[in-house]
Amino acid sequence: MGLILIQNARIADFFGTFLDSGYVIVEGERIAKVGEGLAPEVPGAVRLDAEGHLLTPALVNAHAHLYSSLARGIFLREFSPKSFRQILEQLWWKLDRALDLEGVYLSALVGGLAHLKRGVSVIFDHHASPTAIPGSLSQIKRALSELGLRADLCYEVTDRGGPEECALGIEENVRFAKEERIPGRFSAHFGLHASFTLSDETLAKCRALAEPLGLGFHLHLAEGKEDPLDALQKYGMRTAERLDQFGILREESLLAHGINLSQAELELLAERKPTVVHNPRSNMNNAVGAAQVEKMVARGIPVALGTDGFGCDMLGELLSARLLAHHAQADPTAFSDQVSQKILEQNYLLAQKFFSVPFGKVAPGYAADLVLWEYFPPTPIGQANLLSHLLFANITEGLRPLYVIVAGEIRLKEGKVPDLDERDILAKAQKKAKELWSRV
């Protein structure tokens, strides 16, 4: 069993732990001991001197699209979307169709590496690659295994590519869930794109296959106006109401966005308790509006935070959630620290639920998923202002991890992944991106 002693660290989490100087002992995949002051002798331990830097739990991204990693800087001949649907048609549905299995692997490797370098240890990914569906989730798993990250994977089933692609997407979800889950490392959801690209027949089929496997669903909910309009026009009901008819709003499900929702839909979500994942930066970029996050939290709807493929900076995303609420409500007191806290807690609860280890505290028994941030504050720091320090250090100086530990293994050391030729990976990705763009 691996033993790590982290000494001389400022230790903090968002739920009550704060030690100005202390130590942490990691035994196997969990934290064994946390103490104040000088570290004891731990024979056989790898000793890591934090030199006074800040040690916190690693972060969780509750909605990612690793497949988008090679879109950075893409040239598009025609790109003038007038609606959310046109953003999908003019960019994302062209890019995902251009991916082959090697592209899926390299996207996940590049995207996973970026997550690690932002202190994220758990990724809930939502994948699409319509011309390379079978085995695509295994390629993502392969890439993330090389980085040592934990991930929950699924394939976005949709009817937009016809019955054959739809059947392959369904099969990929089932295959991965049956054969490739590894407790504590790789878990699964049943992926669906969104209500407006799925027929009743397909939803019924997915439900019948997901339930015996105990799988929750991971899908987009009411992101653009297209979703409620489609549900109202074709089925005479709102999006969440339609999804509820197929048992999709279950506690295990992840519903990304949840922007265009009625009061009745919010009540339904409060009753069923799936997790709504807020992605403020993506929402602003796609001009789809602002989710009613505080209203959801107040009603007891679990709300988590994701990036929707718009980078992997979870601290920046949390600050953006606050800024979006201030802006949308014209109220500088909107989105309190308590709401931020609730959302962080939900991200950790998701990790706990799907990876069967307590997450989010620097305390004995918790997952040894830790980040040592390169951070000496210029102002007083304590439990009460920890969140504010992290959010503002991140936008001021760009908060970077020196070390990231995932499940008791050092995965980032002095800012680099040990035994990984990063330049080589980036060069391969660049070559692949060029090829991919020529097909878009």
Ligand SMILES: [Zn+2]
């Ligand atoms: Zn998404």
